[in-house]
Amino acid sequence: MTTLTLPELEAHLGGLGMNIPIPKFQAVEVLNRPLDIARAYLTDILSNLAECDPDVAYKSIYWPNNIFNGDLVVILPKLSRDADFKTVALRLTQKFKCPLFILPFQDGVHLRITFSSQMLPRFLLPYIYDRLNIYGRHLALGIRDHSSPELERKKLVVEFSSPNIASEFQAKHFKSTIFGAHVACLYESMNWDVVRLNYLGDWGKPIGLLGVGWEKFGSEDEFQVNSARHLLEIYHKIQELFIPQLAASKKIRDEGGDPAEVESQGLFAERNAYFKRMEDGEEQAIALWKRVRDVNIENYTKLYSRLGITFDEYSGESQVSLEAMTEVEEILKSKGLTEEKSGSWMIDLTKHAGKKLGTAIIRDRTGSSTYLLRDLAAVLERFRKYSFDKMIYVVAADQHTTHFARLFKILELMDMPDLASRLQHVQFCDSMNVSQQVQDKLDLMNTMPDEILAECERAIQNSLEKNPEKATPLVGKNDVETIPMIVTNALIAEELSSRRANNHASFDISRIQSFEPGTGLDLQYWYARLCSIVETSYLESSTSLSEEEWESLEQEDEVDLLRLLVQYPDITYSVYETLEPATVLTYLSNVTAQLSMIIPDNEEDGSVASPAHATLYEATRRVLESGMKLLGMNFGK
Template sequence: MTFSSTIIVFSQSVSERSGDWSSHMCNIMGHLEELFTSTITRTFPEIDKPIVQIQVSKHADYQCNAAMTMAKTLKKNPREVGETVVKNFPEDPVISKLDLSGPGFINIYLDKEFLKQQVTNIVLQGVTPPPTKRRRVVVDFSSPNIAKEMHVGHLRSTIIGDSICHLLEFLGHDVLRLNHLGDWGTQFGMLIAHLKDEFPDFANNPPPISDLQAFYKASKKRFDEDEEFKKRAYEAVVKLQAHDPAHKKGWEEICEISKNEFQKVYDKLKIRITDRGESFYQSRMESLVKELTDAGLLQEDNGRMVMFGDGGEIPLTIVKSDGGFTYDTSDMACIKQRIEEEKGEWLIYVTDAGQSEHFKSFFACSKKAKIYDPAKVRVDHVQFGVVLGEDKKKFKTRSGDTVRLIDLLDEGCQRSEEKLKEKERDKVLSEEEFKKARDAVAYGCIKYADLCHDRTRDYIFSFDRMLDFRGNTAAYLLYALTRICSIARTAGVKKEDITEEAKKNPLVLEHEKEWKLARTLLKLPDVLVKLTEDLYMHPLCEFLYEVSSVFTEFYDNCYCVEKDQSGNIVKINYNRLILCEAVATVMEQCFAILGIETLEKM
């Protein structure tokens, strides 16, 4: 049995159809999946929850292979199934034509007027997010410990967490960025006792502690070696927990010194975050323990009170044998506060993969205690691998110490400056422009090198690789963006001129490389939607690199500004400048989501 090649052509203009996508970018693949799912459900009601996957096609713009999988259930020829789907497909502003190829592949061709309108809208409106249901999101990231310096181990949580916040904020969610500081516990007894010995007048004069790490080490040494000091340290803990004014003042001083040091890192990386330490949850922990006890969810284990969750292999220690609380207690109080008080609908924890078992148990216990209901609240543990040195071992200094984060950032600036001077950028940029370029490249490269990898894998930290102006690096992509922005500037065309041209005249796209570039730009909404599903950021980096690569193809084949042999401009192709502006706008938005500052000149 043979079938003719069924073709459905939609010939109406975009403005004549419903849903003209004028106010926001269309997530095309998601839209196509919805259309095919509804068409299949209507056409074949016997198919329960059809599985529809849309993919990019070599023969058309996109392709749907649902007919192949449905044919087995329907016991029909897949091409016949595909023909039936095509015949029953509704008119839609995104699609110009459907046809069949092979044994039943449905080829999808996008409407060119739709494509041109979407590209024009990027220039006129900027990158607009696809429609999203607004949710209250709490993101827990970075989370260093008071009295200890931020080190390379905090790098990934800080960078990944910040980029996730940028993504969700761009999509319209209400995001609370939380820094869960380790600012409570027995170690503060020894710190306060040491503080009282070293700076007796700390309550009236802020202690001049320039190196808090050294201060911590000195107090720890005394705690380990001096029994009398250890006794005073434990007494200090008791007084702190009883809110003794002098001890609380000492604790506040130590916390303030630490936060000021943390802020230096956050300022360099331009990261916004709200500090909320474990101390915030102390009274809530007491209430939580009573609730869990009253509900019969705790059981005694060698003097401890522990809790088992369904599916969690490791129990949580809710109360220690000495009556104190633990990180487990704190985490349980945290999730309760974030759901009940913050009204969190989506909670995200960004920590290393080594804590995965803890989070399994913690989430399981939260469900068992009826604090967290998966049907009402989404919870994600965003885990990541470790940072390795070029020797593929855990990243350390030459002396074997943990690398301080502030030192790493400073070295990045130094390396960036050397690289830019090597390329003689200091000779063409003003002093202010050069400093801005140095910082943007340094911090952008560090962030991008982290985010462009699958976060669950370890990655090798290499300044040489990060600062390479070739390949998929921030250095290359930032430079590529400045080159794109310079095209119109070199022609003497202002951004406002391009915008006015886009308003007045319909965009004309003729060359195949123009169409390819337009289609590539319009993949962004689908990439962003996909990021929210699994919170892996590297596909956005891959998209950014793809845009840059496709732009190079376009620029090599399509003259934007034509000059004569003397170098005088003889023609300015405004349609192509509009396309350049759309590319720059998309790239800038991608960088913004990644938390990377862009440059006009480099």
């Protein structure tokens, strides 16, 4: 894989009539972000014409992220402290001269900058073709030591999905699975060494409650017929009996009382006793726990395979060592952080972080370890195993204050601020909304994930049958292998189509089966169309096009497509910083919408594009594929 060096890039720009060398500024990365080439020249022009410091000029330039507002925009008051910025704008427009841009125009406090339709295709297409699969990837972000880039890459551990094996695979676990896979793909594309970790909720009192349920409702015969479903049915039965007791305990707690008496009776006591049997290593309790764990891991593995997702490690609360938990407790006690209250060992975080973090229990009154203690120990074990630079937890927002804020603060109190600073909770809205269409047909609380996927597949099959003109390029001849991949990609696109904080309904079949712009099906359709057109066209090297062929790319629609393609590295960098995959989907939707202005929707597949347009389509196809892979979408073998 070769990429243009700076001298080669400058030689290419010089051949297009640009002044070289490219103006040098510390903030720009001209070999990774083509918009930075524009920023470099624009900064140089502005600092000279406005007679200001280059840093001031650079900081006055913004990316509007909308081609209708220009390719770049200058905030005039930031460029000049002169109150009469109109005079500054007039001076700039009168003396502005650069072949890369057309003459800028003033729009209120903004000076809008647009690429020249003659220059943009000639400068951008060779840039994209030089990089191909690495266009939009910022490989330096994954380098641990820039003075020795050949050394180890940065290490990221991503914990995601992480269902509780006692209960159903909930919508929030599905969201975590899709978001987590995207985060892993994103960091890998930026050259990080990524470890995908599924930390199962396979220990603790929920498993104890399931154990009580098994002893009351379990059937070996039904377990043999459908083990996963039978375990889920048992959990719902015992949970239904337990809910009134939970409510009674909560009421006492909310009224400022001590629920110890309530929690020492009934299912509370049975649950706690069963979990104590597990922690004591009782053979019968451990045997059931192992069966439950094995059944669920097998079931989840099939689901993840269906989604095209793999994990480097299946871990869980049960895998945390007693030695690591003991070490955490000793550190906490040595620093005077823990105190005993009503038989429980806890940390009063109100003394260290105000009321918002409350009290964190390390061991309950039965002497059993808590989720928090196990997670603290897990952090130490993972850091020693992987020496990670960062660990990201992709978990619903409902656990931020109740768990992760406490976890991070306790690590700081343990004199481990560096370790705490390496941890990040990437949260998403924890709404359990499911589309009404799915809810009408399925009882989610008693439905296995593969059944929901099957319902989505039926809907997409029906949609393809109703839209044969869309189905033909999308499905091809091998629908047996292609349909499941199309369904998975449509699901991924729908889950990632809204910002993480938004309340977004899972499994919205009306969107999943739709070919409307911005949907997964529409995105896959346009990618397939490009593949078909490029395969049947003569593809020139971008450096071999004649002047007449270059001129054919100077039309308004073609230039607007190029104006979108030039943004892609800025889009990927923005998503890396914000971890908002909806930004990628919105961008890809804009690309396909603009593409539809050039390629009529009813144009027959197999049509041959001109060499210039085939070159443009191949560059677009590469960007679409890169963006889709960034989201975690699959392309088969």
